[in-house]
Amino acid sequence: MVRRRLTVWGVVQGVGFRPFVYQLAVRHGLTGYVGNDSAGVIVEVQGEAEQVERFVQDLSAHSPPLARVHRVESIERPAIPETVFTIRPSQTTTDRSSSIPADIATCADCLRELFDPTDRRYRYPFINCCHCGPRFTIIRSLPYDRPATTLAGFALCADCEREYHDPANRRFHAQPIACPACGPKVWLESDDATRIERDDAIRTAVRVLDGGGILAVKGIGGFHLACDATNACAVARLRERKGRMDKPFAVLVKDVDMAKRFAAINDDHAAVLTGPERPIVMLERHPGQGGVIDGVAPDLRTIGLMLPYSPLHHLLLGDRPLVMTSGNRSDEPIARDNTEARERLGELADAFLMHDRDIHSACDDSVIRVFAGREYPIRRSRGYAPLPVKLPRSGKSVLAVGGELKATLCVTSGDRAYLGQHLGDVESPDTLAALDRAAEHLLDLFRIAPDRIACDLHPGYLSADWAARFAERRGIPLVRIQHHHAHVASLLVDANVNGTPVLVACFDGTGYGTDGSIWGGEFFLADGDRIERVGHLKYVPLPGGDAAIRRPYRVALAHLCAAGLPWSDDLPCVAASPSAEQRVLRQQLQRNVNCVPTSSMGRLFDAVASLLGVRHVVNFEGQAAMELEALVDEVAESYPFATTGVDPLVLDPRPLLAAIVADLRTRVPVRLIASRFHVTIAEMIRDIAFRLNAPIVGLTGGVFQNVTLLNLVSHRLQADGRTALTHRQVPCNDGGLSLGQAVIAGGIR
Ligand SMILES: [Zn+2]
Ligand SMILES: [Zn+2]
Structure with missing residues (x-):
């Protein structure tokens, strides 16, 4: 007879870990207990040495799907007289090295019950179990037990209580469980102050969407504004009310099959779409788009699609795609509680689908691209945080x-x-x-x-x-x-790179440099704890600094000026700029007044977008670069550029600008110029890597949200026998x- 005390660290609370341990211990004929501790999960098991050994192996090998065991510590304990295995209530200690689970999409079992007319949770929008449901957004404090969540005020009914205490049940110790008898309720509020309750609320909400209305829906991490994605008027109205000119909207689709109507989807995409985190996945749009109107993502080649993650989504969706955008005016945080939503979204929504399960932490949808077959995060939020x-x-x-x-x-x-x-x-x-x-x-x-x-x-x-x-x-x-x-x-x-020197290309829009100028086209050599700037894009004086960010034509004029190219009216960026503004800019540049030197790569993308007539004024950050990326579609040759300086190396884009202007004048198609421009940026990185003889080259900064560029660069680096290092868990941008x-x-x- 032996006794072992195990401390399990990782994501082990709120993921059905204690019930799993209980069932495992019973199967191996062991006695003892399992309990949540602020440090993680504590298990003591007692029994025959061989059974205890197998139990320990199974603990890591067969843990529940959503658990992530980081470490198990095991110590011998003296055996004690004992006959059963029990689950102990939580204790509070000061050590909080344990992780809090993220919010998880409705599981297949719950979904089956949701649409089973004989189930007591039939069409109940708050159905969840050990393997799914809200977590981070409802947790007020640790340890993760019901009284520490926003469900504290909902006392379990006898049926739920039974499930909660039955170790054989899927809802054993599932903290947010609820049912129509004891749990939160949904209702619909509309302009005329009528309030419709329960399932009628959901059915009426569906009719609002069918009629082209805009519905505010309280979800897991906050309010969304929803409308029919196939209804052009509804989408246009949502844009107008939200004050969001042309930033793309995400679209909620029923399943992978429906997603395939709108975008090209391979197995990697499908895996991310259907994963328990349920992020918005940025995908390549089909030209026909299967009925989703162009207003959803104007002038972009990608579309953000997402599968339903809350029971309410499943009940609302039906057979048509829905625009689902954060419930806020542009640039405000997402609305979180009912009063706040009524105040802030009152003018935006035709009706509100509300509920009384509070959201403790607001959490926007995550956004993921797929690069090299795996997740490439653009926004890491719900499902991950x-x-x-x-x-x-x-x-x-x-x-x-x-x-x-x-x-x-x-x-x-x-x-x-x-x-x-x-x-x-x-x-x-x-x-x-x-x-x-x-x-x-x-x-x-x-x-x-x-x-x-x-x-x-x-x-x-x-x-x-x-x-x-x-x-x-x-x-x-x-x-x-x-x-x-x-x-x-x-x-x-x-x-996860340690101890090896890495050359990192860090390209973004704006970052305050140690010399007081605006950086953004930078190369660093990172070695141990030293980060040394070894190269950068040549400084260009930018009149008005930040004022240029929303007006790429100003950046284009600055780049033309720096390259000694005249502001001729045949160039789209010159034609697009008001002549009075041109005069002021010219004076500022000539006298070097109110000009901030910048080495920003993001601004170079803006300049080229305007030079090509793609985008002169942006309505959201990164818009010009995204639209430029959307044009790249062919294998192309690099433009010339110059590399000068020694320490640091300086990439001079002036030959590039001159070549683009020459191509414009000989009526080379804009798509080809955009392709050649992307290739040139990739060649710049290749050139610096070659000059510094770097075996590993990292790619970071917001410019690398551009997966087209990322592909061009990484192929070139690999062809030269170098390793390209890219993000996996956190965004390359400022997130x-x-x-x-x-x-x-x-x-x-
Ligand atoms: Zn479930
Ligand atoms: Zn109940």
Whole structure:
């Protein structure tokens, strides 16, 4: 007779782990107990040595589908008189190294019950079990038990109680379980203040959608605005009301078959679409698009598709695709509670499908592209947050706040970095308030008292001001980290590279450089904890700095000027710029007044987009580059460029600009010019890698959301015998910045 005490670390709470352990122990004829602890799951088992051994093997090998066991610690204990195996109630301790599960899409078993007229949860929109349902969005504190969730106020009925306590049941200790008798309820509110309850609410909501109406739907992580994706008027009305000119909308489709009507889908795409995280997946659109109207994603070759992840989606969807966009006006955080939604979305929606299960943490949908057969995150939020990224070693505890756009938070503890949900662009008091709330919640959940706080070097970011106040209040050091250094560190941790020197191409729109200029076309050599800038795109004076970001024609004029090319009216970017503005720009450039030097690659993409007449004014960040990418469709030759300087190397785009202008004048098709431009950028990276003889080349920064470019670069690097390093767990854009800030500030690299 032996007794063993096991401590299991990882994502082991809220994923059916205790019931799994219980059933496993009973099967092996063992006695003892299992309990949640703030450290993870604690198991004590007692029985014959051979059975205990098998139990330990099975524990890791056959754990539930959503569990992620990081580590199991095992110690011998003296045997005690004991006859049964039990599940113990949770205890609270101060160690919070355990992970909180993310929100999980409705499982197949629950779905079957949802549409079974004989089931007591038939058409009940809050059906869930150990293997599915809301998690992070409803958790108020740890350990993860019902009283610590937003379901605390719903007392279980006798039937649910029985399921909850039956170790053989799929709902054994499933914290958010509910049924029509005891759980949350759904209702529909419309303009005339009528309130329709329960299933009638859902049926009426479907009629609102059928009639071309816009429906606000309370979901897992917040409110969505939904409308029929095949109804042009409805989509146009939604755009107008949301103040969102042409940013693409995501579309909710019933299943992979329906998705195939709209986009090209291979097995890798299907796997991501149907995964338990249920992100929005960016896919290549079919030319015909199967009836989804063009207004859903104007001028783009991709479309964002998502499969249903909450029971309510399944009940609403039927056989037509729905536009599903975050319930907010452009650039505001997603609306989270009912009162807030009525206030903020009142003018946008024709009716509200509400419910009384509170959302504790707002969480937008995640967005994923597929690159090289695997997930390539663009926005890491619902379904992924706050799952940790493993660090190469332990460092100081850090709270990192990211930059300005696409902000996320990161807190570290030991060798784990917990990344919070997407917060949006921290440019307004609303998003700053969301950041403040999310920071308090993350620190509280994981019981982390940070040793340091990290933010961007940019002097004008609201998040940096917030970080400075936080540092002062807590009496901890504030560490300001250069934007691209953070990107580089983020990539290296994400790709799990240690101890090998890596050349990193870091291309994005805007990052405040250590020399006070705006960087964004950078090459770094990362070796151990040293990050050295070894190359960059040649500086171009940009009149008005940030004012140029929304008006690519200004960037195009600046690049033409720098290349010594005249502003002739036959060039689309010149024709598109008001002549009064041209005069002012010319003066600014000639006198070098109010001009910020920039090495930004994002701005070079903007300049070329305007030069080609593709996009002169952008309505959302990255729009010009996305539309330029959409044009690339052929194998093309590189344009010339020059590499000068020694330390750092400088890539001079002037020959490139001159060649594009020459192509425009000889009426070379815009598609071919866009293709040649992309190839040229890939060749620039290849050239720097060759000159520095780098065996491993990392690719990070928002420009690499462009998967077309990513493919062109990685093929060239591989052909030269180099390894291309790309992101896997966090976005290459500023959504991944906080991770890099945290590891640098924590002294981990
Ligand atoms: Zn389920
Ligand atoms: Zn019940």
